[in-house]
Amino acid sequence: MGRFVEIFTTRIDTIYGATFVVLAPEHALVDRFAAESPDPKAFRDRVAGFRGLDREARRSGAIEKEGFDTGRFAINPFTNERVPIWIANFVLAE
Numbered sequence: 001m002g003r004f005v006e007i008f009t010t011r012i013d014t015i016y017g018a019t020f021v022v023l024a025p026e027h028a029l030v031d032r033f034a035a036e037s038p039d040p041k042a043f044r045d046r047v048a049g050f051r052g053l054d055r056e057a058r059r060s061g062a063i064e065k066e067g068f069d070t071g072r073f074a075i076n077p078f079t080n081e082r083v084p085i086w087i088a089n090f091v092l093a094e
Helices: 012-017 028-035 040-051 055-060
Strands: 021-023 067-075 082-088
Touching (some): 028 082
């Protein structure tokens, strides 16, 4: 509680309807989420698979988009609704 995640959207008006948050596998919170998950090894294995993909392929969309639910939630600051936090192979930290 009390933690914030900086987000990026190409269209600010879409944040009102946001129904989920997607983090890059390299995001600083991912390792903490893994350590606190019910199955840290399985969580880390999935993340490692995403991190091991070719970065250019991830950036360009040349790979099939995949992701998984972390079991964590964020609060949309405009609607105050809980939204699930996912990790996905097509999101880059930078």
